[in-house]
Amino acid sequence: MKQLTDQKVNDYLTHLGKFGHLENGGVTRLVYDDDWVAAMAFVLDDARRRGFKTAIDSYGNGFMSFPGKKSQQIVAAGSHLDTVNQAGLYDGAYGVAAAILAMNELVDQYGQPNQTMTSVAFSEEEGSRFPTSFSGSKHYAGVQETDPTLRDKQGITFSQARKLAVSQLADRFPIVEQPLPSEFFEVHIEQGPVLEEKGLPIGIVSAICEQKRFTVTVHGQANHAGTTPQHLRKDALKAAVRLIERLDEQAQKIGEPLVFTVGELTVAPGSANVIPGTVTFSVDVRHPEQAVVDRFENFLRAQAVVAPLVRVDVDRWMDSRPAVMDSRLVHQFEQLVTQKGLNYLKLPSGAGHDTQIMNLKVPTAMLFVPSKNGISHSPAEYTAPADLRAGIDVLKAQLYQECYE
Amino acid sequence: MKQLTDQKVNDYLTHLGKFGHLENGGVTRLVYDDDWVAAMAFVLDDARRRGFKTAIDSYGNGFMSFPGKKSQQIVAAGSHLDTVNQAGLYDGAYGVAAAILAMNELVDQYGQPNQTMTSVAFSEEEGSRFPTSFSGSKHYAGVQETDPTLRDKQGITFSQARKLAVSQLADRFPIVEQPLPSEFFEVHIEQGPVLEEKGLPIGIVSAICEQKRFTVTVHGQANHAGTTPQHLRKDALKAAVRLIERLDEQAQKIGEPLVFTVGELTVAPGSANVIPGTVTFSVDVRHPEQAVVDRFENFLRAQAVVAPLVRVDVDRWMDSRPAVMDSRLVHQFEQLVTQKGLNYLKLPSGAGHDTQIMNLKVPTAMLFVPSKNGISHSPAEYTAPADLRAGIDVLKAQLYQECYE
Structure with a gap:
């Protein structure tokens, strides 16, 4: 049956x-x-x-x-x-x-x-x-x-x-x-x-879940990868990597059920021998409580402001309650x-x-x-x-x- | 004159x-x-x-x-x-x-x-x-x-x-x-x-300088960014970010005149709401002493082996003495x-x-x-x-x- x-x-x-x-x-x-x-x-x-x-x-x-x-x-x-x-x-x-x-x-x-x-x-x-x-x-x-x-x-x-x-x-x-x-x-x-x-x-x-999506753009300075010493670089990718690491640490600190995803990331100009001038990446963050997602957004914006040597723009393009x-x-x-x-x-x-x-x-x-x-x-x-x-x-x-x- | x-x-x-x-x-x-x-x-x-x-x-x-x-x-x-x-x-x-x-x-x-x-x-x-x-x-x-x-x-x-x-x-x-x-x-x-x-x-x-270039591929698992809890993810981008951070720390430890650049990085499938399944990035490392670049390569390969949850392939395609x-x-x-x-x-x-x-x-x-x-x-x-x-x-x-x- x-x-x-x-x-x-x-x-x-x-x-x-x-x-x-x-x-x-x-x-x-x-x-x-x-x-x-x-x-x-x-x-x-x-x-x-x-x-x-x-x-x-x-x-x-x-x-x-x-x-x-x-x-x-x-x-x-x-x-x-x-x-x-x-x-x-x-x-x-x-x-x-x-x-x-x-x-x-x-x-x-x-x-x-x-x-x-x-x-x-x-x-x-x-x-x-x-x-x-x-x-x-x-x-x-x-x-x-x-x-x-x-x-x-x-x-x-x-x-x-x-x-x-x-x-x-x-x-x-x-x-x-x-x-x-x-x-x-x-x-x-x-x-x-x-x-x-x-x-x-x-x-x-x-x-x-409350869900927010952002486009984060890191503006550094493109330069020759061989002739620019480390201390004179404004490497947009290394700044982006550090920012994503901080966000991931924050996500782990908040804990589940929060999910945090960087699903897209592009590098310009995008050559092996050129220091990245601009990096753009997506941030998708979800949690059943709006306040938690809001706190994550505040953290993201605060980190963006203090990122050394680069300028970081944060554009929120989705906010579903x-x-x-x-x-x-x-x-x-x-x-x-x-x-x-x-x-x-x-x-x-x-x-x-x-x-x-x-x-x-x-x-x-x-x-x-x-x-x-x-x-x-x-x-x-x-x-x-x-x-x-x-x-x-x-x-x-x-x-x-x-x-x- | x-x-x-x-x-x-x-x-x-x-x-x-x-x-x-x-x-x-x-x-x-x-x-x-x-x-x-x-x-x-x-x-x-x-x-x-x-x-x-x-x-x-x-x-x-x-x-x-x-x-x-x-x-x-x-x-x-x-x-x-x-x-x-x-x-x-x-x-x-x-x-x-x-x-x-x-x-x-x-x-x-x-x-x-x-x-x-x-x-x-x-x-x-x-x-x-x-x-x-x-x-x-x-x-x-x-x-x-x-x-x-x-x-x-x-x-x-x-x-x-x-x-x-x-x-x-x-x-x-x-x-x-x-x-x-x-x-x-x-x-x-x-x-x-x-x-x-x-x-x-x-x-x-x-x-x-001695110069080596690599293509590093991180194989994780693509998945829904909303429904896959953090602890069940094999996020290729987060693994790549961690690896690049480790490499940058190593580069800073070695110090100048070593230069280390990730100039290219691509994410697949590359959607804001999909956990990255594969990330490919370039590594360019240069130093006037071959032994220093060799040590950096060894560090890269060792980090690749121990990366958790993902598989990392390292392909060296340039090695100029x-x-x-x-x-x-x-x-x-x-x-x-x-x-x-x-x-x-x-x-x-x-x-x-x-x-x-x-x-x-x-x-x-x-x-x-x-x-x-x-x-x-x-x-x-x-x-x-x-x-x-x-x-x-x-x-x-x-x-x-x-x-x-």
């Missing part, structure tokens, strides 16, 4: 993964492309066959509902249907599948819910086609409309792509702007190694997981998710399931069937509490 | 700088190009008018001689006529001008020398057209012939370019392969800031400078020069004059006329000792 059940979510994800399938086993399904339209049509058609009422909104977000007996209040769950380039089968897709399968099973077992249950397949979260992200949840939550003039690499505007894709779905599904739910749930692969390392099947997200999950819903998740005899970890999410947008308007809670080797955004993305099932079971129990009791 | 004399070398360099002149005041004169042919013709013609016997060899090296009364022994001095892209007026050209003017003045003042005095204008030293350098002095010294199949960016082979250029000079100047001199002198701009910083008009080169100047000639330079009431610094050359090739076969000595702000390989290259003159005067005194006494 367990075996059969496990197969269900696998089959769903394998089928969904055919839309945008790559020869290497991965998936590329960018918002509003042909594969995306086919995937959204599949998800909605399949849900309609399962008894859901289906609709899309003007952004192509997919909505699949079981209307409640008692109230207009909507309990929603879901994730996004788009992928990064060269993605795996799980990121986003699993959260859509989990919501649909959980609600489908609840109605099969317990009949019509008291509250309306809605599965949501968001149009876009990854930012992999247009230079924007979370456009689907931002529209649904009424947080922000996307600039219609944004262009993809082919020069197609967001507006053109959106209208074409929505028109292709509109003959089969009504276009209806949706009211906000009263609460929102998302299950997602962890995309990190923590649950696997600890051997735990479930993570309960405490908060989605932390999204703290709803304490009641989190506590309920903890109880439900424990009742199922499962162990769990409460942990912050270092990655961004649609939930952080929904969290701006409604109470939210979020589950993680383990990612093999912590890998995501890769065809090698994998979560064991039993873990996929556990995530659905816990979501199902939560939805039962919220929609039936 | 001093004023008039100073003007002479300036006029020479200004005139020579017309061949390959750029609108920004700089010069680009690549070996065997039209400007190079015109410059070599100018230098030889001018020397012939001054009474030198002129010839070229099959590489287009220019030779201008005053035959000696007493012996076949040749005392040679000179430098190279080619430039880097966007060069100034002084690098190489000054050494050619200094040799010609010094010998010209000696013959004017003292008549025919006892030993043959030869000014040499080397065809190429900079490696700015073909992927090779020192091809002129290597041929003259009989150290190495240049691969004739090497191509420039336009696909022209070294052999094609050489033959065309030499044929354009051959109708005016005999092609004669030249015998080795008994000793060789070069005066050159310092290309560094040391003499200017110390307020000294003359540098006497002790040795041209130090060229120690002849002690008698250096000592004589020191005495002559002092006799002229000038102060000087004995210093190693961190840059390479034709002298290091000649040094493989014959005793050599070399003088530096100050470079304003230490700048070279730039249109902003500048040395004050009085300093240019001082270099010529000291060379002239040395040539007098070696060719007249």
Whole structure:
């Protein structure tokens, strides 16, 4: 019986993964492309066959509902249907599948819910086609409309792509702007190694991290690497190296769950025999508490000022506030997981998710399931069937509490 | 009178700088190009008018001689006529001008020398057209012939370019392969800031530095910057930063005149939100003593082995032996400078020069004059006329000792 059940979510994800399938086993399904339209049509058609009422909104977000007996209040769950380039089968897709399968099973077992249950397949979260992200949840939550003039690499505007894709779905599904739910749930692969390392099947997200990104530019002086004595150098790279070391020491002092990454670094002029004149590097820092990230920023700016011999510019270009999950819903998740005899970890999410947008308007809670080797955004993305099932079971129990009791 | 004399070398360099002149005041004169042919013709013609016997060899090296009364022994001095892209007026050209003017003045003042005095204008030293350098002095010294199949960016082979250029000079100047001199002198701009910083008009080169270059590759593991906790990272950049810090500490411990430069550094995959998987950087280390550079290399290799969590590959792709100047000639330079009431610094050359090739076969000595702000390989290259003159005067005194006494 367990075996059969496990197969269900696998089959769903394998089928969904055919839309945008790559020869290497991965998936590329960018918002509003042909594969995306086919995937959204599949998800909605399949849900309609399962008894859901289906609709899309003007952004192509997919909505699949079981209307409640008692109230207009909507309990929603879901994730996004788009992928990064060269993605795996799980990121986003699993959260859509989990919501649909959980609600489908609840109605099969317990009949019509008291509250309306809605599965949501968001149009876009990854930012992999247009230079924007979370456009689907931002529209649904009424947080922000996307600039219609944004262009993809082919020069197609967001507006053109959106209208074409929505028109292709509109003959089969009504276009209806949706009211906000009263609460929102998302299950997602962890995309990190923590649950696997600890051997735990479930993570309960405490908060989605505050995240800041900076571009740091160190201005030194380019010079001949052979003829300029050490004491007369203004070596931008050595100054950058020292600064990064200080930042890393600070990161270690603060300790986990803070993460600090320098992912980009370029050297100019960039010749083996020329002392670097300018070094530019990125700083990405995340922590569930805004105050901690603010302190790290202050440290960075203070270090920049005192760097000897060079001038350091610090430009902050991303500052996303932390999204703290709803304490009641989190506590309920903890109880439900424990009742199922499962162990769990409460942990912050270092990655961004649609939930952080929904969290701006409604109470939210979020589950993680383990990612093999912590890998995501890769065809090698994998979560064991039993873990996929556990995530659905816990979501199902939560939805039962919220929609039936 | 001093004023008039100073003007002479300036006029020479200004005139020579017309061949390959750029609108920004700089010069680009690549070996065997039209400007190079015109410059070599100018230098030889001018020397012939001054009474030198002129010839070229099959590489287009220019030779201008005053035959000696007493012996076949040749005392040679000179430098190279080619430039880097966007060069100034002084690098190489000054050494050619200094040799010609010094010998010209000696013959004017003292008549025919006892030993043959030869000014040499080397065809190429900079490696700015073909992927090779020192091809002129290597041929003259009989150290190495240049691969004739090497191509420039336009696909022209070294052999094609050489033959065309030499044929354009051959109708005016005999092609004669030249015998080795008994000793060789070069005066050159310092290309560094040391003499200017110390307020000294003359540098006497002790040795041209041992120089090694490496490519260091740090293999870590790329991962999501938000979801991978610090303790589970194999961050190639942070490992590289630590390694560079250790190397810099070691360089400071050894102290000057060692110079250590990381001029290139690249990060892969190179996204702000991805932990670096691979970092590649260059190491350039120079010191007049080979043993010191060898010790630095051993330190680098030992640090590479013990770097935690990552694998570090060290690839040495340049190892140029130090060229120690002849002690008698250096000592004589020191005495002559002092006799002229000038102060000087004995210093190693961190840059390479034709002298290091000649040094493989014959005793050599070399003088530096100050470079304003230490700048070279730039249109902003500048040395004050009085300093240019001082270099010529000291060379002239040395040539007098070696060719007249």
